[in-house]
Structures are given as C-alpha cells and as structure tokens.
Amino acid sequence: MVKLRKCVGKENLQRLNYLYQIGNIYAKSNCKQNNLLSSYYTNLMISISKKTVQRLEPNIKRNICKVCKNICVPGKNCKIRIKKQKIQYKCNICSSSKNYIAQQTYLWFDQTQSVNEILDYSQNKS
Numbered sequence: 001m002v003k004l005r006k007c008v009g010k011e012n013l014q015r016l017n018y019l020y021q022i023g024n025i026y027a028k029s030n031c032k033q034n035n036l037l038s039s040y041y042t043n044l045m046i047s048i049s050k051k052t053v054q055r056l057e058p059n060i061k062r063n064i065c066k067v068c069k070n071i072c073v074p075g076k077n078c079k080i081r082i083k084k085q086k087i088q089y090k091c092n093i094c095s096s097s098k099n100y101i102a103q104q105t106y107l108w109f110d111q112t113q114s115v116n117e118i119l120d121y122s123q124n125k126s
C-alpha cells in the first residue's frame, strides 16, 4: 500500500503558481501599462515565497529581472544573447543585464542524481 504524504504548504504553492501565471500573461501582452501589473504580481510572488520560506525554481528565478521584477519574455521585453559560453539577459524596460554560464549541467538542479524523491499528488490515486 502506497502511503500518500501530505504536501506541506500546498496553498502557498498554488498561490505562487497563480501569481507567476498571471504575471506571465501580463508580461506577454502588448500594452506597456501591463508591465507594471506584471512586476507587481511578480514582486508579490517573491515576497510570499520569502515569507513562507519556499524556494522558487532556478528556471523561474532566471526569468525574473532583478531590478524591475518583471518577467522576461524574449522578443517582448528582453533580449537574450549568447557570447563566449555565457548567456546574457538584457531587460528592455530597465536596461539591466545579467549573465549566466551556458553549460547544461551547471546547476545542481539540472543533474539527474539530484532527484531524490518524486511525489505524485494527482487526484486519481486517492
């Protein structure tokens, strides 16, 4: 018999997911005023994750501008360039840039031995 574990902070994870999705929708829209809404929701998501001590996934954190807290959508509000094994994200709104190493397994999170356990919370099993 499979013992189903309780998901700690499930409501907070759902709230973070919702805020990221709505921030992403506003960042992808064409109106410039929606960039303010996107940065507001993303800033709210970051503050909730800090308050509830839940880490954001590194791929999500890389998509957020560190200065204006806007979600970077390539082609809309940010440029991505690859220079000498580095990926450069440049925000078009605040013109800040950040660099990451362009190595596929640079993050510990991307390596296969980093996965310890996979929890399945699909509703069909219970």
Ligand SMILES: [Zn+2]
Binding pocket: 065, 066, 067, 068, 069, 070, 091, 092, 093, 094, 095, 096
């Ligand atoms: Zn920015």
